[in-house]
Amino acid sequence: MDYITTVLIKNGLVVAFLVTGIVMYLSETISIKLLNKKIPGSAIAIISGLIMAYIGGVSTGGNKGIADIKQLSGFELMGGAMLRDFAIVSTAMGASFAIIKKTGLAGVVSLFVGVILSFFTGAAIAVGFGYRDAASITTIGAGACTFVVGPVTGTAVGATSDVVAISIAAGVVKSILVTIGTPFIARFIGLNNPQSAMIYGGLMGTTSGTAAGLAATDPKLVPYGAMTATFYTGLGCLLCPSVLYVFVKIFFG
Amino acid sequence: MLVRGVALLAGCFIIGQLIGETLGKWLHIDANVGGVGFAMILLILSQNELQKRGLFSKEMEDGVMFWSKMYIPIIVAMSAIQNVRVALSSGMVALLAGIVPIIVCLATMPFISKLIKHEQ
Numbered sequence: 001m002d003y004i005t006t007v008l009i010k011n012g013l014v015v016a017f018l019v020t021g022i023v024m025y026l027s028e029t030i031s032i033k034l035l036n037k038k039i040p041g042s043a044i045a046i047i048s049g050l051i052m053a054y055i056g057g058v059s060t061g062g063n064k065g066i067a068d069i070k071q072l073s074g075f076e077l078m079g080g081a082m083l084r085d086f087a088i089v090s091t092a093m094g095a096s097f098a099i100i101k102k103t104g105l106a107g108v109v110s111l112f113v114g115v116i117l118s119f120f121t122g123a124a125i126a127v128g129f130g131y132r133d134a135a136s137i138t139t140i141g142a143g144a145c146t147f148v149v150g151p152v153t154g155t156a157v158g159a160t161s162d163v164v165a166i167s168i169a170a171g172v173v174k175s176i177l178v179t180i181g182t183p184f185i186a187r188f189i190g191l192n193n194p195q196s197a198m199i200y201g202g203l204m205g206t207t208s209g210t211a212a213g214l215a216a217t218d219p220k221l222v223p224y225g226a227m228t229a230t231f232y233t234g235l236g237c238l239l240c241p242s243v244l245y246v247f248v249k250i251f252f253g
Numbered sequence: 254m255l256v257r258g259v260a261l262l263a264g265c266f267i268i269g270q271l272i273g274e275t276l277g278k279w280l281h282i283d284a285n286v287g288g289v290g291f292a293m294i295l296l297i298l299s300q301n302e303l304q305k306r307g308l309f310s311k312e313m314e315d316g317v318m319f320w321s322k323m324y325i326p327i328i329v330a331m332s333a334i335q336n337v338r339v340a341l342s343s344g345m346v347a348l349l350a351g352i353v354p355i356i357v358c359l360a361t362m363p364f365i366s367k368l369i370k371h372e373q
Contacts, residue, residue, distance in 0.1 A: 049332030057338025173351025
């Protein structure tokens with residue numbers, strides 16, 4: 001039996017293509033036959049992916065979801081940042097530059113509102129849970145931005161590793177919730193045109209969450225949401241350990 | 254040739270990443286600032302430019318479209334490698350710090366949407 005495992009590991013990426021294809025086929029079938037297309041097949045597939053990640057994490061104790069199961073380690077390449085960003089960029093084909101330019105200002109506003117508001121909400125929650133030192137409060141606030149901003153900020157301001165871990169977890173929770181929630185709230189917030197997708201990307205910030213959530217809502221909106229979301233982590237890494245940290249220090253110095 | 258489309262996409266991607274990393278270095282932050290965004294703008298502009306000169310063939314478009322269609326499967330694979338276990342077991346601080354900011358930010362969406370309507 002060992003040689004089967006060896007074949008699967010050696011051809012990891014191809015195995016990931018196969019498994020993802022099967023998951024998507026099943027999700028599409030469930031969507032059409034059982035749910036009357038009320039929930040899009042891609043949304044079911046993404047949620048199935050998260051469930052697989054949970055199973056992988058629990059059964060191996062690792063941090064890479066299903067990729068920790070060595071027969072399925074090819075998922076790390078297929079779902080990793082390189083192919084993800086490559087595919088996101090390709091969705092820009094046919095996107096309208098005119099709309100991007102026209103919504104530019106609102107996009108920038110939404111980025112600043114998104115980062116600053118997320119930071120202070122996260123910081124307030126940290127204070128509510130009894131944190132009283134500026135470094136911890138700032139790091140948890142940064143984690144409420146994205147799971148990259150949290151650890152980058154934590155390292156910069158010298159937070160302890162358990163606080164950094166909380167900030168990463170907060171960012172992951174955010175990205176998962178945006179992934180699952182976007183198709184369901186889209187109707188209520190008018191998320192059905194490129195302009196609102198750009199604002200949504202700026203407010204939410206998690207590139208993976210926004211892009212996955214929009215893909216399940218309406219694939220045509222993906223490039224617009226991803227366009228602003230891609231600046232969010234950079235802006236967060238810029239503001240959190242500097243201006244926002246100094247601001248927190250005034251109250252918890 | 255199909256591969257010319259893939260190469261165009263790859264070129265835009267790499268240049269975008271380099272711009273994002275350079276911007277990060279200049280700003281002294283350890284992150285890529287808008288690399289994907291710059292790459293997307295490059296792709297849109299170069300597509301327009303090539304079309305104007307009649308150099309953009311259907312096959313070339315197919316090379317880019319393939320990846321565009323692979324996008325959702327890649328996102329499904331990405332979901333499958335998230336650290337869901339830790340996210341669900343990190344306690345209330347992490348859960349609330351992940352959930353509440355989304356709701357607060359969403360509440361501002363109508364106001365920002367009005368801002369663009371006002372502008373136009």
